[in-house]
Amino acid sequence: MLHNKWIAHVKIGGFLILLLLLAGCQVPHEFAGTELSPPVPIADIDLESAAGPVSLFDFKGNYTLVYFGYTFCPDICPTTLNMFKQVKEQLGKNADELEVVMITVDPDRDSPEALAEYVGHFDASFTGLSGDKATIDQVGRPFGLYYEKQEGSEATGYLVDHTASFYLLDPEGNIAVIYPHGTLPEDVANDLEYLINNR
Secondary structure (H helix, E strand, O other): OHHHHHHHHHHHHHHHHHHHHHHHOOOOOOOOOEEEEEEEEOOOOEEEEOOEEEEHHHHOOOEEEEEEEOOOOOOHHHHHHHHHHHHHHHHHHHHHHEEEEEEEOOOOOOOHHHHHHHHHOOOOOOEEEEOOHHHHHHHHHHHOOOEEEEOOOOOOOOEEEEOOOEEEEOOOOEEEEEEOOOOOHHHHHHHHHHHHHOO
């Protein structure tokens, strides 16, 4: 009888230890995009904002969503910027931890002032950046940026085919996550909450 009680106590004790060990193990976070390990460094190159020269390095210290698009874009760009607006709203008190930057792929039409007005329609905190083609190409190289002019309609003039993905920079200024177009705002916000809370 005593032997059976001893076995029962051992089993219960072992089970409790197992529970404690499992409680101490954290399930790895699964990102909605592709996490880059190690993160990819970017170049410290100035582009032009309506307020003057700006480098992506100027956003170090915060997380930054970077998107390459243009103001004449008929669908993907406004959809993406509206999604970014929703991400900031869902972050609530942590919204100040996130910057949003759109870099034009249409520098012939997108002046810094035009970009500032365009991104400002979505959120006053968003930053629009322009520059000459050579500089944009240099900035976009670590991102694998692709863009090319295509014939449009008489109303639109030319259109620009471009990379639809967007990118999350970590506070050190590296590309940490690549997201495909169509990623849900709640999924991006969930990734950011995880990163912010585990800094």
